[in-house]
Each structure stands twice: as C-alpha cells, then as structure tokens.
Amino acid sequence: VIREYERAVVFRLGRILSKQAKGPGLILILPCTDTFIKVDLRTVTCNIPPQEILTKDAVTTQVDGVVYYRIHSAISAVANVTDVHSATFLLAQATLRKVLGTQSLAQLLACREEIAHSIKAILDSATEPWGIKVARVEIKDVKIPVALQRTMAAEAEATREARAKVVAAEGEMNASKTLKQASMVLAESPAGLQLRYLQALTTLAAENNSTIVFPLPINLLESLGQKNKGG
Structure with a gap:
C-alpha cells in the first residue's frame, strides 16, 4: 500500500x-x-552548515542557509541519480559558495533576498533532471571576524557624527541668513525698528526682575540735545 x-x-x-x-x-x-x-514527495528541509566564504573584496565570512525542495518526478529521482537527497545537498553547498564568492561583503549583508533568489534559480535548473523542484532558499546567518565588526561599528559611528555636524552647520547657516534678512528689513523700516524695540521692552516688563534698565534710542537723545540748544 x-x-x-x-x-x-x-x-x-x-x-x-x-x-x-x-x-x-x-x-x-x-x-x-x-x-x-x-x-x-513531501517537502524536504536541507540545512546547509556554515560555509567559509571569501567574498569579492577579500573578506572571510561564514554563511549558513537552508534549502526547501521536493521531488516532483519519482521516476527521474530514482533513474537519473544514485542518491537524490545527498546530491541535492552537495550541490546546494557548492552553489552557495560559488554565488557568495562573487559578492562583496556590503552586497552580502544588504542583498540577502536577491542572492537567495539567484541561488534558488541555479539550483532549480541544475536539479530539474533529477526530478527536483526547489521551493525556497534562505540565507540564515552571516558571521564576520570580530575585528572587522569593531571597525565597521567605528566607521558607522564616525559617519553618524559627520552627518550630525553637517545638519548642525546647515541649521546655523539658515539661521544666520534669516537674521540677516530680518536686520535688513528693520534697517529699511524705522517704524518696524521702533516696534521691535517696544516689543523688547514689553518682554522685559513681563519678567519678575527687581531692577529693569530701559535703554534709550540714540535718535531720541539727539532730539533732546537739539531742544536744549534751541532753548
């Protein structure tokens, strides 16, 4: 049965x-x-143990993964290969090392899904004569040397600090432009300058200070001096 x-x-x-x-x-x-x-005919889970990979930019990493596949043609799986599961496992290991060896470390860390799709396509094509259908490939973990991890962390921290300084400098530049424009507007409008002066006095009066010194505008002192001379 x-x-x-x-x-x-x-x-x-x-x-x-x-x-x-x-x-x-x-x-x-x-x-x-x-x-x-x-x-x-059920789906088989093929765990690929950590493989030592030399990336395109000469960084040694350890990468492991998992392949999900099933037999869709029982006759091909029996007649065309001695041990279909062992052959698929060994081919998955070799394909993983071959594909990852053509990628840089940055690509390997950032483009896992695209790389997994590429490995799946290669495996699916190679195992078709064996009656195998590859359903999915996953890259589980990428391990890099501890010294390189520290270097990458320091580089990322330096990049964040540089960006923060750039943002602060841009903010100061925008603020200085705004102050310059405001001073030009006030210089062209004496009435606006007097209004700003009154606003400043109102702000000072609202504070709970024991002593308040009110500065007098220079033009007001000049007008008082001219009246004294005339008298």
Missing part, C-alpha cells in the same frame, strides 16, 4: 514498468519479476 504522499517506481525484470510512478493506494506487484522503490 502506497501512502498519499508517496509514489512507487516499479521495476519488472530490471526495467521501469511505466512512465509514471504508481500510487497512492494499492498496487499490484508480481513476486518473482517485480521490485519497487518508494519515493517520498
């Missing part, structure tokens, strides 16, 4: 009996002439 997720490849006198695998359900096997091999 063949289960729902299984198929049986039947051999009669050493030859595959038909172009399609048998099952699920009850199949007929002749004791003297027939043999069969069961094939599981």
Whole structure:
C-alpha cells in the first residue's frame, strides 16, 4: 500500500514498468519479476552548515542557509541519480559558495533576498533532471571576524557624527541668513525698528526682575540735545 504522499517506481525484470510512478493506494506487484522503490514527495528541509566564504573584496565570512525542495518526478529521482537527497545537498553547498564568492561583503549583508533568489534559480535548473523542484532558499546567518565588526561599528559611528555636524552647520547657516534678512528689513523700516524695540521692552516688563534698565534710542537723545540748544 502506497501512502498519499508517496509514489512507487516499479521495476519488472530490471526495467521501469511505466512512465509514471504508481500510487497512492494499492498496487499490484508480481513476486518473482517485480521490485519497487518508494519515493517520498513531501517537502524536504536541507540545512546547509556554515560555509567559509571569501567574498569579492577579500573578506572571510561564514554563511549558513537552508534549502526547501521536493521531488516532483519519482521516476527521474530514482533513474537519473544514485542518491537524490545527498546530491541535492552537495550541490546546494557548492552553489552557495560559488554565488557568495562573487559578492562583496556590503552586497552580502544588504542583498540577502536577491542572492537567495539567484541561488534558488541555479539550483532549480541544475536539479530539474533529477526530478527536483526547489521551493525556497534562505540565507540564515552571516558571521564576520570580530575585528572587522569593531571597525565597521567605528566607521558607522564616525559617519553618524559627520552627518550630525553637517545638519548642525546647515541649521546655523539658515539661521544666520534669516537674521540677516530680518536686520535688513528693520534697517529699511524705522517704524518696524521702533516696534521691535517696544516689543523688547514689553518682554522685559513681563519678567519678575527687581531692577529693569530701559535703554534709550540714540535718535531720541539727539532730539533732546537739539531742544536744549534751541532753548
């Protein structure tokens, strides 16, 4: 009896009996002439252990991943390869090292999904004659040397500080431009200058200070001096 997720490849006198695998359900096997091999069609999880990778920019990293695949043709999986699962595992390891070796460390850290899609496409094409369908590839972890981690952290901190200084400088420049424009407007409008002076006096009067000194405008002192001379 063949289960729902299984198929049986039947051999009669050493030859595959038909172009399609048998099952699920009850199949007929002749004791003297027939043999069969069961094939599981469920999705298989293939964990790739950490692989030492030399990236394009000569950085040594350790990368591990996982490949999800299933057998879609039981006859191809039996007739075209000795051990389909072992062959797929070894090919996944080799493909991972080959593809990642063409990437820089920055690309490897920033473009995991795109790299995984590229590995999936290569594996899917290479394992098609074995009756394999690759469903998904994931890059799980990327490990870099501790010294390089510290260097990258220091570089990122320096970049953040530089950006903060640039933002502060731009803010000061914009503020100085605004003050310059305001001073030009007040210089062209004596009435506006007097209004600003009165606003300043109002602000001082609102504060709870024990002593308040009111400065007098120079033009007011000049006008008083002219009146004294005239008198």
